[in-house]
Amino acid sequence: MRKSHSEKTSTYFHVKTTKKKTKLMTCTYEGCTNTFESYPHARFCEFHKDPSTRPVDKKKEEVTTFTFKHPFLEPMIIEKSCICCGKPYRITVYPGTYEYPKFCEEHRSEFKRNSWRETHGKK
Ligand SMILES: [Zn+2]
Ligand SMILES: [Zn+2]
Numbered sequence: 001m002r003k004s005h006s007e008k009t010s011t012y013f014h015v016k017t018t019k020k021k022t023k024l025m026t027c028t029y030e031g032c033t034n035t036f037e038s039y040p041h042a043r044f045c046e047f048h049k050d051p052s053t054r055p056v057d058k059k060k061e062e063v064t065t066f067t068f069k070h071p072f073l074e075p076m077i078i079e080k081s082c083i084c085c086g087k088p089y090r091i092t093v094y095p096g097t098y099e100y101p102k103f104c105e106e107h108r109s110e111f112k113r114n115s116w117r118e119t120h121g122k123k
Helices: 005-017 110-119
Strands: 023-026 035-038 065-067 076-081 088-093 099-101
Touching: 088 099
Parallel strands: none
Antiparallel strands: 023 035, 065 099, 076 088
16 A cells, blocks of 8 residues: 555644644633633633723822812912821912822822821821
């Protein structure tokens, strides 16, 4: 019995292409229990692997300004208490500008606020 040439090449081809290893995975999307067959590094099911179906991983950022609907027609200096430490601080209020920092100068940095809250037991 002689082997045909085409049979030989197809065997060779077969060995080459079955090397891909897939694995049954569970989607890592929060609350999703879909399983899917994929490569070991895959994280999301068919549905969730499309980035538009996943919410953006947005870091929750603290709002650092407040809206002050003032009636002033010229710049005014007003005093406020820092939302973080309660210390009074001054801001200059400009006509037409209604967004102002709600923290004293020191606590406008997130790092400083966090360390203040840590030392004062507030989270
Ligand atoms: Zn999913
Ligand atoms: Zn402060």
